[in-house]
Amino acid sequence: MAKEKERKDDRPVETKTWRAMYRTMVKIRLFETLAGEYFAAGQIPGFIHLSIGQEGSSVGVCSCLRPDDYVATTHRGHGHMIAKGADVKRMAAELFGKATGYCRGKGGSMHIADFSIGILGANGVVAGGLPLIVGAGLSIKLRRTDQVAVVFFGDGAANRGPVHEAMNLASIWKLPVLFVIENNQYASTTPQSYSCAIGDLCQRAAAYNMPGYGVDGNDVLAVRETAARAVAEARAGQGPSLIENKTYRVRGHFEGDPQKYRDAAEVQRWQAENDPLRRFEDFLRRRGVLTAKKIRRIEEEVRAELDAAVAFAKESPFPRPEEALEDLFV
Amino acid sequence: MAKEKERKDDRPVETKTWRAMYRTMVKIRLFETLAGEYFAAGQIPGFIHLSIGQEGSSVGVCSCLRPDDYVATTHRGHGHMIAKGADVKRMAAELFGKATGYCRGKGGSMHIADFSIGILGANGVVAGGLPLIVGAGLSIKLRRTDQVAVVFFGDGAANRGPVHEAMNLASIWKLPVLFVIENNQYASTTPQSYSCAIGDLCQRAAAYNMPGYGVDGNDVLAVRETAARAVAEARAGQGPSLIENKTYRVRGHFEGDPQKYRDAAEVQRWQAENDPLRRFEDFLRRRGVLTAKKIRRIEEEVRAELDAAVAFAKESPFPRPEEALEDLFV
Amino acid sequence: MSDRLLTASAALAEALIEEMTRDERIFILGEDLTAHAGIFGQFKGIPEKFPGRILDTPISETCIAGCGVGAALTGMRPIVDFHFSDFVTCGMDELCNQAAKIRYMFGGQVKLPLVVWCPDGAGLRAAAQHSQSLEAWFVHTPGLKVVVPSEAADVKGLMKASIRDDNPVMFFQHKRLFRREGPVPDDPDFVIPLGKAAVKREGRDVSLFTYGSGYFLCQEAAAELAREGIEAEIVDLRTLKPLDFETVAASLRKTYRAVIVHEACLTGGFGAELAARIQAELFDFLDAPVLRVAAKDVPIPFSPPLEDFVLPRAADVVAAARSVCNR
Amino acid sequence: MSDRLLTASAALAEALIEEMTRDERIFILGEDLTAHAGIFGQFKGIPEKFPGRILDTPISETCIAGCGVGAALTGMRPIVDFHFSDFVTCGMDELCNQAAKIRYMFGGQVKLPLVVWCPDGAGLRAAAQHSQSLEAWFVHTPGLKVVVPSEAADVKGLMKASIRDDNPVMFFQHKRLFRREGPVPDDPDFVIPLGKAAVKREGRDVSLFTYGSGYFLCQEAAAELAREGIEAEIVDLRTLKPLDFETVAASLRKTYRAVIVHEACLTGGFGAELAARIQAELFDFLDAPVLRVAAKDVPIPFSPPLEDFVLPRAADVVAAARSVCNR
Numbered sequence A, B: 001m002a003k004e005k006e007r008k009d010d011r012p013v014e015t016k017t018w019r020a021m022y023r024t025m026v027k028i029r030l031f032e033t034l035a036g037e038y039f040a041a042g043q044i045p046g047f048i049h050l051s052i053g054q055e056g057s058s059v060g061v062c063s064c065l066r067p068d069d070y071v072a073t074t075h076r077g078h079g080h081m082i083a084k085g086a087d088v089k090r091m092a093a094e095l096f097g098k099a100t101g102y103c104r105g106k107g108g109s110m111h112i113a114d115f116s117i118g119i120l121g122a123n124g125v126v127a128g129g130l131p132l133i134v135g136a137g138l139s140i141k142l143r144r145t146d147q148v149a150v151v152f153f154g155d156g157a158a159n160r161g162p163v164h165e166a167m168n169l170a171s172i173w174k175l176p177v178l179f180v181i182e183n184n185q186y187a188s189t190t191p192q193s194y195s196c197a198i199g200d201l202c203q204r205a206a207a208y209n210m211p212g213y214g215v216d217g218n219d220v221l222a223v224r225e226t227a228a229r230a231v232a233e234a235r236a237g238q239g240p241s242l243i244e245n246k247t248y249r250v251r252g253h254f255e256g257d258p259q260k261y262r263d264a265a266e267v268q269r270w271q272a273e274n275d276p277l278r279r280f281e282d283f284l285r286r287r288g289v290l291t292a293k294k295i296r297r298i299e300e301e302v303r304a305e306l307d308a309a310v311a312f313a314k315e316s317p318f319p320r321p322e323e324a325l326e327d328l329f330v
Numbered sequence C, D: 001m002s003d004r005l006l007t008a009s010a011a012l013a014e015a016l017i018e019e020m021t022r023d024e025r026i027f028i029l030g031e032d033l034t035a036h037a038g039i040f041g042q043f044k045g046i047p048e049k050f051p052g053r054i055l056d057t058p059i060s061e062t063c064i065a066g067c068g069v070g071a072a073l074t075g076m077r078p079i080v081d082f083h084f085s086d087f088v089t090c091g092m093d094e095l096c097n098q099a100a101k102i103r104y105m106f107g108g109q110v111k112l113p114l115v116v117w118c119p120d121g122a123g124l125r126a127a128a129q130h131s132q133s134l135e136a137w138f139v140h141t142p143g144l145k146v147v148v149p150s151e152a153a154d155v156k157g158l159m160k161a162s163i164r165d166d167n168p169v170m171f172f173q174h175k176r177l178f179r180r181e182g183p184v185p186d187d188p189d190f191v192i193p194l195g196k197a198a199v200k201r202e203g204r205d206v207s208l209f210t211y212g213s214g215y216f217l218c219q220e221a222a223a224e225l226a227r228e229g230i231e232a233e234i235v236d237l238r239t240l241k242p243l244d245f246e247t248v249a250a251s252l253r254k255t256y257r258a259v260i261v262h263e264a265c266l267t268g269g270f271g272a273e274l275a276a277r278i279q280a281e282l283f284d285f286l287d288a289p290v291l292r293v294a295a296k297d298v299p300i301p302f303s304p305p306l307e308d309f310v311l312p313r314a315a316d317v318v319a320a321a322r323s324v325c326n327r
Ligand SMILES: Cc1ncc(C[n+]2csc(CCOP(=O)(O)OP(=O)(O)O)c2C)c(N)n1
Pocket: A049, A075, A076, A124, A125, A126, A127, A153, A154, A155, A156, A157, A158, A184, A186, A187, A188, A249, A253, D031, D059, D061, D083, D087, D090
């Protein structure tokens, strides 16, 4: 928690927003925890990637967005969905493969979307969201609205070619796009320090003539501050930014990952010292925005909401087999 | 010619090398000129891309290479081929579509190679050579030789995704690769200033933790100096470099290009003031390495060689139709 | 309303101009579009008429394709110019893993009105990497429609239908046919619905099923066959996915014999799919095997005698038709 | 020499270990290979045995594929691990415009000994972007060989042959079959030549032509059919390109009936090519149409009832076989 103390608490108090952000972080944490449990229990088919420990990034960024802004997310996208305002009931149902899920059971964890709130979809292809978000940015520019378009991607994704094309294109056209790298130190089994020729991914912004910000991704307010600035610039027509939220993947790459590539001690250290949720909680308590009692209430409310979501998912029917033939073409 | 004067002539005289380089530049210039003429006369099928005005880059770089070093080139690759030591007879025959050509008529201008001298091929796909050259670099490293691998590509190519992946990969593995951008100001109809978010493409090297050099590509000795350094570092196991040779495409993108995207005056200015061949010639005369008479002799010799090459190409037979079914698999 | 003679290129431009006038959401995206109105001049008039709605990109096929997808998902109706169809390889993920799957895997939440315009085909001595006909890859990718027009009128009518379609459409137009003229109806409402083949020549002896450049081989072949007393019916499929199998079946039930003609290489080409379906669904109507005429199974070589040898010729169609008729 | 029971995964590793021991030029390249010996554990033992010859890459499929090509051109014999076959879309240019064409377009100057290992197939609830069977794209790309083993012994024998081949080979291995055991000869010289199919069950009534996971459906179906008195012959094609059409023809000439079975979606799949050839070359031997059993023409959906519905089942093979036999 050391890092928090260094920070001067001179920010104007945004009680309502902060509380909402906190609640969202709790919701993500609990959603992911439950998803892990139901996956382990064999009730969620396929495979799932959890974002526990990365709530600072999703909530920090999405707290700056409007419902009509766009977000493209990743295989590790539950947190972004919830932070953007998705319905956890329909999310849970989708993970369970049910007909009431966001995608009527066709997508699963790796392919959820809610176009009604601007979520253009999770993506099973690493870095797959970047070209799409440039298209969304171009669309905004052509339609002359002041929306912004945000893409989340990982440190591993950052080494794929489409990233280069997307950042260059967004820059020459000054599109309202935020490129948000969630550098959680690993891409599957591969440490970021191995896969990338430079230490700070945000430095690559210079290659595209856009601002690049390296942020403590486990400090949700630091993320929010940076994102707010980038969003404001994007809305004002000043073009794209690159934000690198430095964070840590606490769980395995996927649930069930044997994780031979790292020590358990490393994980524990991050959890103990640098949990974005605990850090924010401490901050809010110190600032008097939340009390232990209020926190408990939030936790209970969120728990109730998620229990209801899981119940909904469990009780929902599977799709009928023939529904597999629907939804291909308009 | 102004630029030449500013340069202090304090380089050690490398008479033999300089003469050879000059001869090669003359050969490229004449080869390209003849190719243009025979194309216009309808004797070369398909379409061709000429490198007139870019001889400083090809000859400057290749003058630092050994026969066993690798080169991957582009759709505009005649100059690289000749600079690496290719046989103009077999090149001409290939352009004419003849059975005696490098590729037995299967490749044409856009797909020539001479693997016996390390030329891994021209490429009809822009930036197609970059992933291949990283493979060549990796192969060198695994075989523990001190070869180097050079890829030429254009300012337009620089915006393609494979460039990003290739530069990152070459850097993390410290492969003996030279990435040589020939920034000739245009990619087909598109000015470099439009297509790229930053002015100096060589700056992108920083995103991959490798040295990046911006060079006056029409000063063949400046190119040679930079390439020599990068080659030496690569051979010594110090990893890749990015060199941006700033030059100009004097001809249309392809022969027959209507060129509505630029003024004839712009072209004339470059030709008049910044022709790499004329600049080098002047330099060599000033330094007493060549006299007008010697120059004339070189030109005559090259002309004779190329006339013979064209004659060879013309006299050679076309491949038999059924040969189309050969060469697919070993 | 009468027909005018237009080149395939002019027919394309006319379709685009009409549709872009009708619907502001349509725009065109690709490399080198504005200076010369497309590298083949195929967008003549559009840069002047619609400034800001035809956009030059850097060389970034992956992002261009993805950009089309993203714009289509957010209220626009993009047309992506792929420069040469050979470079679909550089946008394959965006086309096949994104565009084709997005509507389906998200449970039908969204529509994706995207046209991917791919100039394809050989015959220009452009060699292996600028001459391919790759439509079969996309026919094998659920979620994409695949259109391959032949004549100028088809180009116009099918492009208009493709633009109006709310699904991703791969539109292949043959480079060597851009300047070929054909009659085009003078009617702004002239649209050819996707999934409708056309019987372009009636005949009772053999059905020639074809599309794209193959159509012109069939025309030539049919004239030759007629001289020999064989009346070939030519069915121009026009859309490969969805496929108008009814028209195919009706023709076959009349002729009992089929030859399929396309320029893409033989093995695994669209002809395989069509032959497989015909023999499966019309087995008892077949008096002879369904034959395929296609390019030989090699990359397209550069040298004229080689390229000519590899590509299918009208004579090959004649020979195949003769052989099924004389069985 | 006797057979041992090995999983398909162990058979793969054994092939690689034997070949890597034999030839120093062989190395493996791909994402996440060393920590867990491949993301499916398919390279068990290799990271320890051959340090420096199994290389982790960043997520860069385009460059990884191209890297394989470049290394193959310069004296090495690389094996590229494509992580999931679905991501071939990200290396499509390197595979289809480079690897497939380089030898040909440069007039045979060079050889290109490259194996591209692609774990493919559905059934793991991995949804649309991690479940595809894309072999047909590559069958339609001249210059590539295409191998799709089914049983553990095939995996081993075909991988060894692929590694020894001097041409680019696309090698598809089904993810759901990694743990499936089968007898594998205990002979280091056991190699199955590319282009040789295997008659794995003899039968006189109907030929089941299949490969990869389809083989196990056919096995199951054949047992069921036998109970009904129908004796099915199972031909495991093993290599799709080059195709062993002789073995196909021999079987068909015996049974007069054919069903083709694969997991890739129906339209434009490899079954189309095979059906087209069979009916063209063996028309007079066919007592019934060639039927195809394949996945339905949609992306692979996530939810178990949906995925199960889309994939072909043994019962579908039984029904098809029955229908051609009862004609
Ligand atoms: C193009 C592509 N390559 C490989 C994969 C397999 N894969 C899925 S997630 C992943 C690691 C991604 O790492 P990163 O981008 O850092 O995201 P994180 O998982 O850490 O959130 C890989 C290799 C994929 N889905 N897509």
